[in-house]
Amino acid sequence: MTAVASLAEKVLAGDTGAIGRVLTRIERRAPGVDELVSELQCSAGRAHVIGVTGPPGSGKSTLVGGLTARMREQGRTVGIIAVDPSSAITGGAILGDRIRMSGVAGDPGVFIRSIATRGALGGLSRATLDSIITLDAAGKDVVIVETVGVGQAEVDVMSAAQTVVVVSMPGTGDDVQAIKAGLLEIADVHVVNKFDHPGARKTFAELRTMLRSAPQRPGAWPVPVEKAVGTTGEGVTELVERFAEHREWLVADGGIERWQRRSISTRIRWIAEELVLERLRPGHPEFDRAVEDVLAHRGDSGSLARRLLTQLGNLDGRNPRD
Ligand SMILES: Nc1nc2c(ncn2[C@@H]2O[C@H](COP(=O)(O)OP(=O)(O)O)[C@@H](O)[C@H]2O)c(=O)[nH]1
Numbered sequence: 520m521t522a523v524a525s526l527a528e529k530v531l532a533g534d535t536g537a538i539g540r541v542l543t544r545i546e547r548r549a550p551g552v553d554e555l556v557s558e559l560q561c562s563a564g565r566a567h568v569i570g571v572t573g574p575p576g577s578g579k580s581t582l583v584g585g586l587t588a589r590m591r592e593q594g595r596t597v598g599i600i601a602v603d604p605s606s607a608i609t610g611g612a613i614l615g616d617r618i619r620m621s622g623v624a625g626d627p628g629v630f631i632r633s634i635a636t637r638g639a640l641g642g643l644s645r646a647t648l649d650s651i652i653t654l655d656a657a658g659k660d661v662v663i664v665e666t667v668g669v670g671q672a673e674v675d676v677m678s679a680a681q682t683v684v685v686v687s688m689p690g691t692g693d694d695v696q697a698i699k700a701g702l703l704e705i706a707d708v709h710v711v712n713k714f715d716h717p718g719a720r721k722t723f724a725e726l727r728t729m730l731r732s733a734p735q736r737p738g739a740w741p742v743p744v745e746k747a748v749g750t751t752g753e754g755v756t757e758l759v760e761r762f763a764e765h766r767e768w769l770v771a772d773g774g775i776e777r778w779q780r781r782s783i784s785t786r787i788r789w790i791a792e793e794l795v796l797e798r799l800r801p802g803h804p805e806f807d808r809a810v811e812d813v814l815a816h817r818g819d820s821g822s823l824a825r826r827l828l829t830q831l832g833n834l835d836g837r838n839p840r841d
């Protein structure tokens with residue numbers, strides 16, 4: 520058995536050490552990781568993938584801790600991915616999250632991992648999706664992805680979720696922050712956290728008004744607005760119920776299958792793009808030949824680009840640098 524096959528097998532058996540090793544390979548984009556995740560993807564597709572986003576400090580991590588505890592009471596296993604690209608700069612943010620989630624940290628039915636991949640365009644989304652696939656294949660019943668809803672890269676990460684939860688907190692100004700950040704459109708469930716704070720009712724009412732005034736497509740999921748106090752666990756049971764309802768709605772509406780199609784096509788595109796880009800660059804013999812041909816007027820850039828793609832059609836998996 521190859522090393523990749525045995526590592527995949529261990530993940531499928533739910534081996535915590537193996538899951539950790541695969542997630543590290545994903546984050547580092549280690550050689551062979553695409554094959555590994557592709558193999559795991561064949562056994563994925565069971566987990567409910569829940570994305571939790573919202574402004575920094577709104578209580579996402581605190582809520583994720585509470586939600587996880589509730590799901591554990593229901594006997595479900597949980598994988599948590601905390602996506603935090605800023606932590607590479609700020610340092611301790613992730614550790615703080617871990618401590619806040621520590622109520623569930625020692626539980627073998629809970630796997631927590633932070634991702635701080637920055638670097639390449641789409642690197643964050645890719646590491647997130649591959650990590651979700653790994654935890655799903657490892658048999659986690661629920662995979663929760665937490666990411667701060669500030670930049671486009673973080674919002675993009677949410678496309679890997681089946682149910683998107685947007686956490687708001689009582690505003691300091693007039694606006695609900697979620698609206699400013701463009702999170703309104705992607706929410707399947709809204710929650711106004713810190714309901715122990717004055718001003719929470721106002722935020723709640725604003726959000727509800729906003730949602731009611733948005734045009735509703737017939738048969739669409741009616742996006743609920745919930746209240747919570749992350750620090751006491753108030754509202755967590757209701758949130759978990761809404762997630763289950765949304766999942767049921769997705770199943771009936773064909774949404775899970777659409778999600779699977781989307782994840783598969785996204786990965787095919789990423790891998791194909793990478794295979795192509797690896798070969799379409801100076802130093803690759805066919806590429807250099809095309810450049811010389813254009814220079815010597817033996818063709819134009821467009822036709823030679825097409826010729827290169829045809830040549831790439833005979834991909835045999837060989838690395839051109841070998
Ligand atoms: N008063 C109050 N504080 C909360 C509540 N939920 C979270 N917090 C606090 O808000 C701060 C930020 O919480 P955290 O979960 O790290 O937010 P995140 O950045 O969205 O993950 C922490 O000090 C929490 O203890 C809540 O419902 N009420």
Ligand SMILES: [Mg+2]
Nearest residue numbers: 579580616665
């Ligand atoms: Mg957090």
